[in-house]
Amino acid sequence: MENHFDAIIIGAGAAGLTAGIYLSRAKVNTLILNEGAVGGQMVLTHEIANYPGVENVSGYTLARTMKTQAQKFGCKIKSNIKITSLELNDEIKKVVVNDKDVYTSNAVIIATGGKSRMIGAIGEEEFKGKGISYCATCDGDFFQDKEIIVVGGGNSALEEAVSLTKYASKITVVHQFDRFQALEHYVKEAKKNEKISFIMESKIVEFIGNEKLEEVKIQNQRTGEISKMKIDGVFVFIGYVPNTESLQGIVELNQWNEIIVDKDMRTNLPGVFAAGDSIQKRYRQVTTAVADGTIAALTAAEYINNLKKEIAEQEFAQ
């Protein structure tokens, strides 16, 4: 069958591409299906300086190299598609793409990764790219000598707030809790910077403007009081959410919608494995995604081999 594979990997970030490399190199007929651009969160990183064995590399270059490696071993990759249906309960797994193309396999590795969390406030979509940004290195220079807000209290938020002081004249960090989640080092750096001030226990509830963002409404989480603030830009760094919306009711997820796996990356369904930022784990790094992808691929390869052996034995017995 032209559209049948030994393994289908859903997602082409660090975990999915690594699984693709390992499976294809082991001569497991493998297809990667990817809804977005190849590379996932990796391409959102300008420079990766802590990937062992590779000195400073852009996320884009690392992703392209992984993709080429996987393809060289025979892995097929289809990106920017839409998965419209998933049937993972039976021995033969079925994935429907764009409502028309049906792909089947003996095993599936879910490596759908994560995406930047949005605030969810009124006007957020409307002012994206017109005052609201999720990438300091991309858009920081549009805010030279402007007043901006950085939303968040983790490592990324405080690190980027300090980095944005190269451009902005004044930065207000708005954080929903009364303390930061960032490591002490990042908190100290931000607090000692004269351009940075803080509004704690508060959330942006509305973005207001005409052609571009001009003002925000901020709500104090303790008192409920809402105040307005004139602002030129808002940078949002409030973490990531796993891309598992389409997996609800299909595989077992935890309370944060992360896929529950065992140490060998098995999900609750036989023949279905998961790896990378979409699984339940503490640390989300390119290196940990690569490790997850490796383990998932090796476990999946073992599963596929055992399955094929069982089928051969059954056929022989008949």
Added chain:
Amino acid sequence: MLNTNLTHITSESEHSELLKNNENVMICCGRMGPMCIPVYEVMEELEGEYKNIKFADMEFDSPDARVIRNLPEARSFQGLPFTIYYKNGKVVKATSSIQSRDQITAILDEHFSK
């Protein structure tokens, strides 16, 4: 030059030649950054699908990219990339920041019938 497989526009004259010689044009003006790369990748994939459209990119920091940066339609833009859609040399749509494949194809289908 941007590291993509798209047609690269490197000067104002190339920009005007492209608009003169093609009825439907989509130009993504950006850098090799996280918000821009996904848009280039979608464009590379759509090239085979939308034969009636010329897909191109332009480096945002090149001086000649003022033909994009200074467009009235991009006046309020504060996020890369600036993506401009032209029909018969006229801007029919402009977007700022990252766009998904679905968002891009919706614009192409609305303004450039296959």
